[in-house]
Amino acid sequence: MDFEVTEFQTELADGIRRLCEGVFPLESIRAAESTDRVVNRDGWRQLGEAGVFSLCLAEAAGGVGLGLAEAALVFEALGYALIPGPLVASHLAAGLIDGADDGTVVVGLVERPVAGAVGSATLPVIIEHLADLDVLLVLSEAGIERLDPRSLDATPLPRPMDPLTPVWSLPVLPAGEPVAGPDVAAWWRRDGAVLTAALQVGLAQWACDLAVEYAKGRVQFGRPIGGFQAVKHLCADMVVRAEVARCAVQAAAVTVDQPDVGDAEVAAAGAKLLADEAAVTNGRSSIQVHGGMGFTWEVPAHLAYKRARVLATQFGTADALADALADALAAG
Numbered sequence: 001m002d003f004e005v006t007e008f009q010t011e012l013a014d015g016i017r018r019l020c021e022g023v024f025p026l027e028s029i030r031a032a033e034s035t036d037r038v039v040n041r042d043g044w045r046q047l048g049e050a051g052v053f054s055l056c057l058a059e060a061a062g063g064v065g066l067g068l069a070e071a072a073l074v075f076e077a078l079g080y081a082l083i084p085g086p087l088v089a090s091h092l093a094a095g096l097i098d099g100a101d102d103g104t105v106v107v108g109l110v111e112r113p114v115a116g117a118v119g120s121a122t123l124p125v126i127i128e129h130l131a132d133l134d135v136l137l138v139l140s141e142a143g144i145e146r147l148d149p150r151s152l153d154a155t156p157l158p159r160p161m162d163p164l165t166p167v168w169s170l171p172v173l174p175a176g177e178p179v180a181g182p183d184v185a186a187w188w189r190r191d192g193a194v195l196t197a198a199l200q201v202g203l204a205q206w207a208c209d210l211a212v213e214y215a216k217g218r219v220q221f222g223r224p225i226g227g228f229q230a231v232k233h234l235c236a237d238m239v240v241r242a243e244v245a246r247c248a249v250q251a252a253a254v255t256v257d258q259p260d261v262g263d264a265e266v267a268a269a270g271a272k273l274l275a276d277e278a279a280v281t282n283g284r285s286s287i288q289v290h291g292g293m294g295f296t297w298e299v300p301a302h303l304a305y306k307r308a309r310v311l312a313t314q315f316g317t318a319d320a321l322a323d324a325l326a327d328a329l330a331a332g
Contacts, residue, residue: 005073005250013073019050020081026300029082033163036156039085039106039132048103052078052087056191057094057101068191072198072253076246079202082303084164086129088195088314089137092188096179097135097146108133108149109192112140112173128310130154130168138176143185145176162306193268193315194256197249197275200311204245204278207286207304208238214290225289234289238282245271245278266328273321279308 023043032038047053055071057063071091078087089109090100099105110127127136133149154168212235215226225231252271255262283305287294294301312318 009070009073012070013077016050016052016074016077017080019046020077020083024081024083026082029084029164030300030303032084036131036166038164038166039129041106043083044085044106045103047078047083048101053091053094053103054101055091061095063094063101067257068194068253069250069257072194072249075195075198076202076205076249079199080206082164082203082206082307084129085132087199088192091195092192093135093137096144096184097137099134105134106132107135107137109137109139110173112138112145114141124169124171125173126157127152127154127168127170128165130156131166137179138173139185139188141182141185143178143182144180144188146179147174147176162303162310164303165307165310189315190265190268191256193272194249194252196311196315197245197252197268197272200272200275200279200308201242201246201249203304203308203311204238204242204275204282207279207282207301208235208242210301210304211235211238211282211286211289231289234285238285241278241282245275248274263328263332266325269316269321269324269328272316273318273325276308276312276318276321280305280312283308 023046024040028040032040051064052074054063055066055074056068057065059065075087075091086106086108090103090105090107092109093107094101097105097107100107106129108127108129110125113123113125127149130136130149130152136147136149136152138145138147152168152170152174154170157167157169160167212226215231215235216224218225220228226235248267248271252264252267255267256264283301286301287299287305290299290301293299316324
């Protein structure tokens with residue numbers, strides 16, 4: 001197994017970063033804050049044309065035919081750009097839902113509550129980006145079902161955690177049309193965890209870069225605040241967290257592509273756990289480096305923190321991932 005990033009992979013990630021800078025500048029993304037529709041349809045189609053959603057789809061099926069290792073690098077770049085929308089769901093749905101691969105159809109994903117689980121009978125189902133969705137897929141142990149999002153009588157929540165991740169509440173999910181079985185659902189959970197972790201790495205790096213840039217330019221007591229030990233240590237810790245999480249995500253992606261060298265499920269769970277921690281903590285630290293300004297709406301530091309908190313609930317929470325890792329270690 002070769003863990004080195006190849007020249008092709010580097011160029012692929014650089015190309016996506018340039019695309020994001022041109023099509024999704026931060027000011028245009030922020031213009032959609034706290035609205036029901038945040039997906040830039042033209043930009044979404046451009047992502048599809050660039051192969052973002054069809055990277056792992058076989059060439060025979062019209063895809064790019066690459067592996068999860070390349071997809072993880074691309075999704076890190078998407079996370080760094082703070083692009084809103086169901087990126088992971090649309091990527092997973094390529095080849096299953098017509099139009100998902102080229103970005104003409106926006107696909108969302110929600111987990112069906114497990115019958116008998118604590119709170120499953122009382123807590124509502126939360127659906128993200130409902131107004132932007134063309135198709136809603138429901139993930140469960142039985143497989144994957146398809147629903148028409150326009151048929152759902154859901155209630156928009158007025159103050160979502162992330163102003164760029166609008167959410168709706170639904171008391172009960174109706175039955176949908178089965179489109180895939182439990183085997184597909186299982187690998188969606190694994191690959192979805194890795195790709196979501198890659199988004200988190202991008203957020204962690206963005207929060208770090210934002211903090212470092214501010215620390216270099218903000219002068220206090222006649223010198224940049226980045227020269228003070230307390231701020232310097234905060235920024236150094238952010239760099240380390242992002243890099244450790246990046247290594248874990250890339251290792252998990254390579255292990256998924258070559259499962260004979262390790263346990264892909266364990267690697268995915270570990271990567272998601274580390275990436276969630278890196279993104280949430282770096283988001284918090286970036287706000288702290290910005291001082292009193294960091295807590296204002298005008299400074300974008302809060303966007304990384306809030307998005308990280310939302311992504312940390314997807315494809316495994318910290319407790320669930322830690323339990324899965326502990327069980328795997330005990331069994332091994």
